[in-house]
Amino acid sequence: MKSQFRAQSKKLLNTSVLTAETMIDMVKCKVDAIADSITESVGSIERRASNASFKVTNSHLIDLLCSKPTWSRFNDLEQIAIEKVENVKLMDRLANNVTVVGTLFLTDTHLIFTDARCRHEKWIVYSQIASAEKLPLTAQGCPFRIRCKTFHILTLVLPRERVCIEVLTAIKKLSQPERIDDLYAFKYKNLEIPSKSLGWNFFDLESEYLRMGVPNAHWTKSLANANYELCDTYPSSIYVPTCAKHVQVLGSSKFRSRGRLPVLSYLHRDNQAAISRCSQPLAGFSARCVEDEELLQCIYEANPTSKELFVVDTRPMINAMANRAAGKGYEDERLYSNIKFQFVGIANIHIMRASLQKLIEVSDMKMPTMSSYMKALDESNWLKHIRTVLETSVFIANKIQEGTSVLVHCSDGWDRTAQTCSLASMMLDPHYRTIQGFQALIEKEWLSFGHKFNDRCRHISVVDTKEQSPVFTQFLDATWQMMTQFPTSFQFNERFLLTLHDHLYSSQFGTFLGNCEKDRVDLRLSERTYSLWGYVASDITDFVNPLYRKDLEVDKSFLIPNVAPQFISYWKGMYNRFDATVHERENVTDVLSALTDHNSSLEDHIKLLERRVQELGRLLGRPVAAISQKLQGLLSAESIHCLSSLLESDLSQSSTLNDQDTPISILNDGMESGDGNKLEDNSDDKESGFDDGSSLSKSHMMSDSIIRADGLDNVTLDQIYQEMDSVAINLKTLRNRLQCSCSLPFQHYSKRYHCWKCGNVFCSKCILRHTPLAGHYSQKPVPICKDCYKVIRNTKSMSSLQKYCDEQLSVTDNPSSLSSDTLDSVAS
Known part of the structure; x- marks a missing residue:
């Protein structure tokens, strides 16, 4: 783009006289070059944003929304005389002496207030604004009040009256479009929703x-x-x-x-x-x-x-x-x-x-x-x-x-x-x-x-x-x-x-x-x-x-x-x-939802543990009936202690369980060999160690017809330990939880999410909902926080690298004989 602009500028400069029209042409060339560059940048950002691993921070998002090139895409720049106001005070509605100082942003779709640490964020769509009125001047500055159709009331104090008038003028224009085509719906884009058609065909x-x-x-x-x-x-x-x-x-x-x-x-x-x-x-x-x-x-x-x-x-x-x-x-x-x-x-x-x-x-x-x-x-x-x-x-x-x-x-x-x-x-x-x-x-x-x-x-x-x-x-x-x-x-x-x-x-x-x-x-x-x-x-x-x-x-x-x-x-x-x-300190519905989710997570985890215990027991030659008896009672503390003692004593005496021959595939070979201890697909709840009165009996049936996505091959003891550590056993309480770890304060109506791996509480921006946990039998995607997602991703990367190295080493008994290309690929 720069080379094209220079070429066109040089051509124009070679003319005898730089007329007014020539100057206009030069400006147009520069504007076109900048516009093309912006289009490419925005396209790059959108492509990166479509990737789940790319996340835009609040400050970056606000800067992007408030940049002039982004506004020009929506043709609303002429309605906004002022884009950003510093040193704005957000007044507490019930206590006028409590204020938060921050920055007010005016974009083409939202009015945004945020403090320096992003602990107080207010995002208001212009369409929700019912009225905006200027209040009498005070010693702190020029206040104005915004009333929303959603019963949200904000009082903001701007440092100068002229700025306040300009902001109010822009808000009134943007909150009262004359044409329906100017509404936010026709500009809104959601990268998380795959297609605009989703939802339109739900009803007939x-x-x-x-x-x-x-x-x-x-x-x-x-x-x-x-x-x-x-x-x-x-x-x-x-x-x-x-x-x-x-x-x-x-x-x-x-x-x-x-x-x-x-x-x-x-x-x-x-x-x-x-x-x-x-x-x-x-x-x-x-x-x-x-x-x-x-x-x-x-x-x-x-x-x-x-x-x-x-x-x-x-x-x-x-x-x-x-x-x-x-x-x-x-x-x-x-x-x-x-x-x-x-x-x-x-x-x-x-x-x-x-x-x-x-x-x-x-x-x-x-x-x-x-x-x-x-x-x-x-x-x-x-x-x-x-x-x-x-x-x-x-x-x-x-x-x-x-x-x-x-x-x-x-x-x-x-x-x-x-x-x-x-x-x-x-x-x-x-x-x-x-x-x-x-x-x-x-x-x-x-x-x-x-x-x-x-x-x-x-x-x-x-x-x-x-x-x-x-x-x-x-x-x-x-x-x-x-x-x-x-x-x-x-x-x-x-x-x-x-x-x-x-x-x-x-x-x-x-x-x-x-x-x-x-x-x-x-x-x-x-x-x-x-x-x-x-x-x-x-x-x-x-x-x-x-x-x-x-x-x-x-x-x-x-x-x-x-x-x-x-x-x-x-x-x-x-x-x-x-x-x-x-409002009450904790939302009862959210507490019950969290308990329901936690129970679901633990049930899924117990199901995997039961399967693993039965497989390990089979490896040690223990009959299914004995293992089921130990599992009876939802793996109580006593039964777990007995099983642990049993397995530890046998593991210490076994010479076959070393790092090379601990995969659960040995169990599968034994299960398919036709011996009397073979696990059967039986619909009777008692076969799984649960009586008919248990509400969880069906979810814990040991059915060979249900196979995990990654199969039962090559599962080592280290991986079993990872499975046991991947599920949160205890959740942090929602009571008095005022803000997320990202410093964003929790509102009464906002959903608070538990990470199913670490058990901490997060806001919607800090939680991911598309990752399965190793400790869950179903391998269904569950909510986890960003930090836990990084740990899981790194663990999977290391596991993949270890598996690849093992495959390469199995080709030859001499690792030094591996080709340089192979070593380079492993290193990469």
Whole structure:
């Protein structure tokens, strides 16, 4: 690149006069040369980053993000007048006298604060910023406050007012893009996720209906909306009663607000009761539609055992009556046969938005008294609204369980309808209480049938602020309320809900972009962005509830939460998650998860030890029955001591166990020789030394059909010692663990990982999850820290070198006869 630039510059200098145009050409040449060099450097970095052994430190990553060449790739440089501010103070929200001094970075996607030692890092995606306001000047400098849609509040103090104004201007521009194509999802790259397609193919609407037993004799798929012509906010595949005619479907669509006609949402497989959803009718004070009346009659007849059809209007009656003046309204019971009408009174999006704002003020209170706190919480009415949503969902679920079909709608059928249909389905169907099922529920009720995510989350600035509302946040809150009442019935944990809420506003993934299925198809999100479900799948263990019992899917498939006021709780994990002082010292779910993982590790290790002990016992001529007897009781301390004494005494007398003939392959030869001590593949738990009551018996069966990946050949005593030392027997406690070894502080909501080799606690940046341990029989990849990974890698390298040397030495009895090429290859 430099030679090309010099050649072009020399050519230009040879001209008679350096005109202004010539100078511009020279500058362009230099810019092009620099740009090419940067492109090559960035490509090299990306290639190196794709290698698992290459890790970028925080400081290097921040420098890379904040460098001008990187910004120019995203064309956002002109929006950022200032890139980096030194000597910035991060104020503690609850104690103003506690500050952390560090550096503020403004990149094209994130606002980053970090101190000199990287002990305090704050990474905020601009899309999550709700507001940024300048505060009055203080003696310390010019403060400003950032409020995030995830209930994160930061107060930063900059040294100069002019700098503060420039930073605020940049933040407001970057947090409020005008076009959806400017969102973070279209720039985001994840080298750990192999393809953008991962997660987009996890859900198929037709497959979900097949799981419910549809199509069947009563319900069928309609092609009327195949090209989104009937209703552009519905999915292309809709399911209607089999007896419904096309003219009835078409007529009903014209009579319903935004064309959202009654369609099937959920079908109970046992009693054929159905949840259908739609929008309000355009009835006004006297209008009627025969086709719509006939379609509702078809829905009623689709359930042969139902005596009536319940129409649940989730709005307050006064709101529905007010809509009549605008030519909308609700169904007239006199015109619809066999229906019962029910108003339930869930407030509209504007009241919910105001309620959330009051709740934020409650969560932002500093050292409140009990009376002031309870009064402010009561005046917000947030818990009252959550209870109303749950109460409505319980009503719907009870009717379905009783065998009565229900039709649900609100105004346009994409806010309160989505909330109640989702929650009722979750109460009825245990599949929706699993991670995969919950994702399918969101895909079906919120993404396929339409919810105005762009408007309710205000992803772009052109959206009217009055359209913003925490509808999906309420759904997550109501789900959490159910989880607290039934902690063993949900496969996912609280962290899963918080992650969904984070990325609802982060715009990092394409999952929650667009208002309906058609929007996502038009934007080609599955091709241009990553799916949130792919990200969840890559770290699935972080979101598993250790208390989950799968057997309850059968024994307790129908869940009805108690909606009495005393059972509705304030979710501090959501609304105060960034206030460390209000949380317990250790997360109970994380402690249980750590214990579950540790038990799994020890079980796997015991299985390998049992196999090794039996093989060593066979080498010493001990019968299987004797070894099994010694192993009985999960290798208790007494039995281990007896075995150790037995093996040590025999090893001391044996002249055959030396460094040359200790491989376990000798055992394999004996096992295959057909003698009476041969290990057999037996399905009886007692053969492995465990009685039928042991929950671990199946995992410890000595089955010859299960062979480790590296086989049983050439395993020396040194390798057995390595296997025994490779698994952590004791784990460090999570209690009062304030920071990782890399000095990064632990937040309450962040996952803390145990290294399965050393047992220490680490953050997500210091843990690797793709390395098997020598001491595990299954050889499955497990989490280990970076230091242990280096030890394992070096051990494997030394083992490979030793094996190679042994192979070369076995060729000749005289090592000096090895060729120089061979010696060089060994040295390398």
